[in-house]
Amino acid sequence: MKVAIVAGTRPEVVKLAPVRAALAARQSFTPIWISTEQQAALNQQTLATMGIVPDLCLAPPGDAQSLGGRFAHVMGQLDLAFETICPDLVVVQGDTSSTAAGAMAAFARRIPVAHVEAGLRTFDLATPFPEEGWRCVVGQLAELHFAPTGAAAENLARNGVNSSRVHVTGNTGIDSVRLTAAGIAPEAATPGLRRILVTLHRRENWNEALDEVLAGLLDIRDRVRDVEIVFVAHANPALRRRVFGMLDGQERVRIVGPLEYPDFLALLKSSDLVMSDSGGVQEEAPVFGVPVLVLRDSTERMEAVTAGVARLVGVQRQSVQAAACQLLDDEQDRQRMARAVSPFGDGYASERIVEVIAARFANLLASRPAGLLNAG
Ligand code: UDP
Secondary structure (H helix, E strand, O other): OEEEEEEOOHHHHHHHHHHHHHHHOOOOOEEEEEEOOOOHHHHHHHHHHHOOOOOEEOOOOOOOOOHHHHHHHHHHHHHHHHHHHOOOEEEEEOOOHHHHHHHHHHHHOOOOEEEEOOOOOOOOOOOOOOHHHHHHHHHHHOOEEEEOOHHHHHHHHHOOOOHHHEEEOOOHHHHHHHHHHOOOOOOOOOOOOEEEEEEOOOHHHOOHHHHHHHHHHHHHHHHOOOEEEEEEOOOOHHHHHHHHHHHOOOOOEEEEOOOOHHHHHHHHHOOOEEEEOOHHHHHHHHHHOOOEEEOOOOOOOHHHHHHOOEEEOOOOHHHHHHHHHHHHHOHHHHHHHHHOOOOOOOOOHHHHHHHHHHHHOHHHHHHOOHHHOOOO
16 A cells, blocks of 8 residues: 655654654555655755655745745645555645645545644634644545544544544654654753753744744843753744844853754753744653743643643743743742653554554555555
8 A cells, every 4th residue: 555645844754754664664555755845954854864765855845935836836746746656545744835735635636635643723723824724724634633632633523523533643753752762862961050942933933022032031041040041943044043143152042953853852851941832842842851831822732731741931021031930940840840741642653543544444455465565
């Protein structure tokens, strides 16, 4: 059975690599990795780290186009790819343009779609934009919905998705942490300093919010004398310019990155606190017992807040500063967060996903003679 895996950004690669490995471990599946090149540099860096050579790389969409123009480009290319490859199933992950374009191109060719990390919602189409819209579209088109948590499954029910199509599996990002982190030593601590790791890249935080957060970080540095701030910068040139403009050369502040995935996990492992707007980082930090302050006004991962591993602090200078200082001043509170149990699964989501796919396509698999199973 040919399973096309569509990915084009760093988080998609991190979260689909273990699904590909679980498919490849079974003789009856041929995973075919299609790289949309949506995020050129970060995508390639993560593919190399994960040891994945794509079976097909699409022509990159080009930054100059509008969001819709880039979407149309990716969808058109995927349509041609599906025509040539004739996959039996298309797997997409999360909520990027590649995710929605992959689901729509497959749907138009009547190819079943499986959605990994299904059911995340804020129920506000404007936040995050365009991700909330993309994942709602995929939620309507997919045949198999792999929800990371019970809360995500409930969101799908609220959207009218039949429960027989929804499978709670855990988050495949935790599988990648399990498979990668065991051999990783935490990055050495800077003597005498506690470490705050920061990432910030989401579209809604590109403007005033970025300045507010950066100012809040400097306030924290001034207020707490034994912290260092390690800002892991994104590849986006406009973001980098502003981050370097405000933080470069500041005492007890370092700018690093984008880091290779294992190096990022090593840094995460050695941090006392994470401040981030990243989805993946919110899921990974609790695995290492690192509390997360979410730099957003709303989150589609409320289960992390409910479980006590994360707090939603917004992007105002004052709220960012106050939330971090409170935790750094109150070690018992920080420890409570560090010890709380992650809601994102046990690191075996991919195996569950492949089990469900094998059961759903049992008739197809049975109908193909063994000798033909892995024929391209
Ligand atoms: N990550 C990485 N290197 C870095 C920063 C993050 O490999 O320098 C990984 C991180 O471990 C997580 C993923 O990138 O698995 C998160 O990606 P991102 O924050 O870009 O996207 P989001 O999760 O918000 O969709």
